[in-house]
Amino acid sequence: MPQSDVPSPQEKLNQAAPRMPLLDISKQSGSLAQRVYESLRGAIVAMELPPGTMLRKQIICEQLGVSRSPVTEAITRLASEGLVEVVPQSGSRVTRFSMSDIREGAFLREAVELAAVAKVAAERTEEQLGELTRNLRLQALYLEDGDADGFYREDERMHELILSFTGFPKIQTLADTGWIQVNRARQLLLPLEDRADGAFEEHKPIIAAIQAKDPIAARKAMQKHLNRLVERLEPLVVQRPDLFE
Template sequence: MRMTPVAEPSGMNDLPDLRSSAGSLAQRIHHVLRGAILDLTFPPGAPLRKAELAQRFGVSRAPVTEAIAILAAEGLVVAMPQVTARVAPLSVAALREETFLRSAIEGAVVEQVAQTRTEAQLAQLGRNLRLQELLVEDGDTRGFFEADMEFHALLQGFTGLDRVSDFAAQVSLQLHRARQLLLPEAGRPAETIVEHREVFEGIRRQDAPAAVKAMRFHLGQLVPYLKPLEQTYPRYFREG
């Protein structure tokens, strides 16, 4: 399975202003840096120099240090002595583990939603699927990625359980980064829509086993791509 590398991100210049987020200064810096790591503006291995970040945001080094410490606790950054940290590399083992955990969570999600779904919820999912199709037709990979995430977020929200979305996101941080590298692959977005429709049909028919099977199949499709990803982007991965 051969893969075509995506273009290198540009880094520091693409960081949004801190006014785009809320909270304390450290929380806002964390939010901006976390987004930049997840969308590969800062790819695995990229240095995070506290002095440069403090200058970019117009702040002291203290809130930058605090934000980096939070990112390190999330497993997104490898903290280093003094002034520099690095974005954590990807790991095939970690990606396999996150795939397992996400499959367990989202399998339980669609099992419940299939039993309790409403016509209004089906309409929301249907609109999202149509949007995905339009974005694929337009070749809008970034827009498709966001619509894909919304599809899963809608399902998680339909459970009525407040912590499900946050927990699912927390156990999918490395997967999120890996999928940024995978989705530009020719044909993969269209395949994803087919898999989403299978999940939708199981829910529509209130066939919970079929919905669970379709979701687990869908989430498992990343696994065959892990080794090719590692071979295509060896500097983004660590051994193990």
């Protein structure tokens, strides 16, 4: 096997990966283009395809066993989300981080999510409140067990619930798209420290404000919570300058 991981003492430019580090075999559902899109998107957000990686259609095609059409469509979509840069007549590469992109995503997410949480606080039903408090109890449970992954999942679930309770289905997609650079950058600091209890303490007043049907308090609590993450991302530009443009 010509696959060697240690041979070259100098790696020089490893920008072009002769073999994509990880791409799930597409046996999911949906159109081929959709599957390729999800596969690539997942790999990019998980930093398996680090910023600067060249995306070579031909290699992706043979690795996934599809033709160029669905791959092209997938890359086009990724480019429209800002995860990939396309250089006309040349090539596509995974975008590097840019702090202004992250700030912009955070601004958008804050705008949308504050409006959402205020609306939900004003209009929530008892049933919706029940779902949220159940989610909060789940968070507490995972926290007790020290299950960081579980907590992380329920954290995301809480934000999802709030957005969905607005009754506007596309808001979720929009917020995701705008926020995605933040989520990608977040992968970088996940292994560093466990901030779960801090997050949990910030979640409680949000749910409490929804319970009290107090939109203003809900906005404030959510704002505090969202700001925390961006604050923690700011230092990254110094710590990992290689990943920023």
